[in-house]
Amino acid sequence: DTGVSQDPRHKITKRGQNVTFRCDPISEHNRLYWYRQTLGQGPEFLTYFQNEAQLEKSRLLSDRFSAERPKGSFSTLEIQRTEQGDSAMYLCASSFPGMNTEAFFGQGTRLTVV
Amino acid sequence: SQKIEQNSEALNIQEGKTATLTCNYTNYSPAYLQWYRQDPGRGPVFLLLIRENEKEKRKERLKVTFDTTLKQSLFHITASQPADSATYLCALSLGQNFVFGPGTRLSVLP
Numbered sequence: 359d360t361g362v363s364q365d366p367r368h369k370i371t372k373r374g375q376n377v378t379f380r381c382d383p384i385s386e387h388n389r390l391y392w393y394r395q396t397l398g399q400g401p402e403f404l405t406y407f408q409n410e411a412q413l414e415k416s417r418l419l420s421d422r423f424s425a426e427r428p429k430g431s432f433s434t435l436e437i438q439r440t441e442q443g444d445s446a447m448y449l450c451a452s453s454f455p456g457m458n459t460e461a462f463f464g465q466g467t468r469l470t471v472v
Numbered sequence: 473s474q475k476i477e478q479n480s481e482a483l484n485i486q487e488g489k490t491a492t493l494t495c496n497y498t499n500y501s502p503a504y505l506q507w508y509r510q511d512p513g514r515g516p517v518f519l520l521l522i523r524e525n526e527k528e529k530r531k532e533r534l535k536v537t538f539d540t541t542l543k544q545s546l547f548h549i550t551a552s553q554p555a556d557s558a559t560y561l562c563a564l565s566l567g568q569n570f571v572f573g574p575g576t577r578l579s580v581l582p
Contacts, residue, residue, distance in 0.1 A: 362515075391569070398481070400561050400572030401516065414569060449515050460506065461570070463515030 362464035378436045383452030393449040474499040476573035491549040495562035502564035
């Protein structure tokens with residue numbers, strides 16, 4: 359296992375289209391996080407999973423965003439009816455459960471909505 | 473309101489000197505705090521974690537302090553090198569999750 363993998367690395371889409379991103383975490387990790395990052399800002403929390411259960415979602419996450427982790431392994435993040443304000447880097451991270459555990463991040467998916 | 477601030481958007485220092493980055497927070501009570509490094513176009517990479525009952529943590533040329541009274545963490549890189557140039561992010565634990573500061577872009581000049 360070489361770490362957290364995200365696909366695609368880059369996505370350009372027209373406003374109004376739906377997009378889906380995939381994240382493959384480190385296989386032993388139960389927890390999986392999605393973050394969004396815009397230029398010059400730190401990553402902003404979107405949601406996280408413990409195994410297949412989605413345990414927390416940010417209030418900033420509109421109804422257009424949905425995430426799944428169907429078998430507790432890989433996860434997908436879908437954005438429906440994309441808007442220009444959705445343009446950002448979408449980062450996935452995974453970790454062991456519990457306190458005091460570091461998160462391992464993927465390289466991110468850069469989304470550009472035109 | 474809750475806020476995390478990192479000392480400055482950008483910090484330039486001379487090679488060989490010690491870089492000191494600060495992370496201040498308001499209206500959080502983190503059980504632990506982490507520091508990450510992020511290079512352009514890449515995901516953050518974990519560096520150090522310090523718990524609320526620890527005052528200091530070291531790893532090679534890196535040192536982190538955590539003062540829960542001042543609500544501040546300091547991150548030091550000694551004998552800095554141009555390869556240390558990157559953005560450094562602090563992250564506070566928040567329940568089962570963690571929240572990031574805006575980052576400080578460090579440039580180490582040869």
